[in-house]
Amino acid sequence: MNYRHAFHAGNFADVFKHVILTRILLYLTRKETALRIVETHAGDGIYDLSATPAEKTSEWRAGIGRLVATSPPPDIAALLEPYLAIVKPLIAGKPPLYPGSPMLASRLLRRQDRMIFCDAHPQSIAALRAEPDLGRDRRVKIIGIDGYLALNAFVPPVERRGLVLIDPPFEERTEFADLLAGLTAAARKWPTGVYMIWYPIKDEKPVADFLEALAAALPQAGVRRILRLELKVDQRRPDGPLAANGLVILNPPHILDMEARKILSYLAQVMGSTSYSRADIAWLARD
Numbered sequence: 153m154n155y156r157h158a159f160h161a162g163n164f165a166d167v168f169k170h171v172i173l174t175r176i177l178l179y180l181t182r183k184e185t186a187l188r189i190v191e192t193h194a195g196d197g198i199y200d201l202s203a204t205p206a207e208k209t210s211e212w213r214a215g216i217g218r219l220v221a222t223s224p225p226p227d228i229a230a231l232l233e234p235y236l237a238i239v240k241p242l243i244a245g246k247p248p249l250y251p252g253s254p255m256l257a258s259r260l261l262r263r264q265d266r267m268i269f270c271d272a273h274p275q276s277i278a279a280l281r282a283e284p285d286l287g288r289d290r291r292v293k294i295i296g297i298d299g300y301l302a303l304n305a306f307v308p309p310v311e312r313r314g315l316v317l318i319d320p321p322f323e324e325r326t327e328f329a330d331l332l333a334g335l336t337a338a339a340r341k342w343p344t345g346v347y348m349i350w351y352p353i354k355d356e357k358p359v360a361d362f363l364e365a366l367a368a369a370l371p372q373a374g375v376r377r378i379l380r381l382e383l384k385v386d387q388r389r390p391d392g393p394l395a396a397n398g399l400v401i402l403n404p405p406h407i408l409d410m411e412a413r414k415i416l417s418y419l420a421q422v423m424g425s426t427s428y429s430r431a432d433i434a435w436l437a438r439d
Contacts, residue, residue: 157321161199162212162243162250164423165397167219168383169319169350170256171415172399172408174235176315176346177260179405186264188309189257191317192299194269196279197254197286202247211393214385216243216250218422228418231411234260253317254286266311267292270302300334308342319350328362336369339402343374346403353388353396366400367436376439379404381412382432385424395428400436409433 160166180187201212220240224232238259242249251259254269261267269292271277277296281287286294295302299320307316316338320327331349338347353359363380370378384396401408416431423429 157195157252158199158203158205159209160211160394161206161252162201162217163209163215163394164211164383164385164419165215165350165352165394166212166250167215167423168381168397168416168419169399170239170251170253171232171235171419172381172401172412173253173256173317173348174238174260175231175408175411175415176348176401176405177257178234179407180313180315180346181260181262181265183313184264185313186266186311187261188266188268188311188314189261189317190268190270190302190306190309190314191253191257191319192270192302193319193321194254194271194276194280194294195252195319196276197252197269197283198242198279199250199252200247201243201250209393212250214425215423219419222422224418228414231415253319254280254292255283258285258289258292261291263291265291265314266309268295268302268306269293270295270297270299270306272296272298300330303334303338307338308345312342312344315346315348317348322352328358332362332365332369335366335402336373339370339373339375344403346405347401349400349402351398351400352394353382353384353398354390354394359398363400363436370402371437375402376437377403378436378438379409379412380432380434380436381416383416383419384431385420385429386426387428409435
């Protein structure tokens with residue numbers, strides 16, 4: 153799968169991923185002690201939705217475009233508000249912009265917190281460094297490195313609190329195997345860390361095999377709580393656009409599954425286009 157993110161910024165998968173990321177970071181920042189976010193495949197940091205790649209697919213219009221045009225019920229609005237408070241002013245700008253996870257993290261974390269954003273692509277590293285909110289932020293380190301090398305190098309963080317975000321482009325056929333190996337090694341070093349892993353669902357069998365292997369390997373490495381979240385907005389077609397994706401979260405906040413049930417049900421309703429739209433939440437391991 154080739155997933156050049158500039159074509160897909162702000163689509164349903166981004167909204168899903170970033171709303172959940174926001175909820176996790178809000179939970180982690182409730183404690184005064186410092187934390188660190190390590191992102192292994194950071195991307196560009198922010199995306200121009202008027203640029204040719206985004207306009208070519210217009211995926212953002214069925215994603216964040218739909219969400220900002222809705223009025224959710226009060227309980228769901230409260231859960232979405234921290235994310236939308238960051239996104240709405242950027243979408244309303246000229247040109248309209250959509251923040252990647254580095255930008256969201258920089259807006260949500262505190263003075264005492266630290267961030268490491270990694271990417272193997274020189275263009276993404278240059279874009280991250282050129283963005284004033286990131287490149288001039290003393291809390292931030294931007295490093296050009298392979299994501300799985302970064303995972304091994306920067307886990308555990310010195311703060312012993314925080315989140316590892318793994319959001320690969322899935323350009324390699326070995327991606328699920330690489331994820332499994334990298335996560336297993338990282339969990340042995342830092343079994344109590346929070347990890348959030350995004351994956352596309354183009355073919356169900358590789359995904360099911362990956363999740364089964366993960367559920368077998370990680371408890372042996374010391375991870376006892378593994379939550380799976382999936383969002384589908386249309387029928388999957390082998391040669392069609394991405395219609396379903398998922399997140400695996402290791403050591404999720406205790407309230408996240410309850411929040412996610414409300415959030416994902418609403419996102420499926422708003423961004424789904426057919427009767428195939430649905431949300432699915434399950435524990436792969438739970439203490």
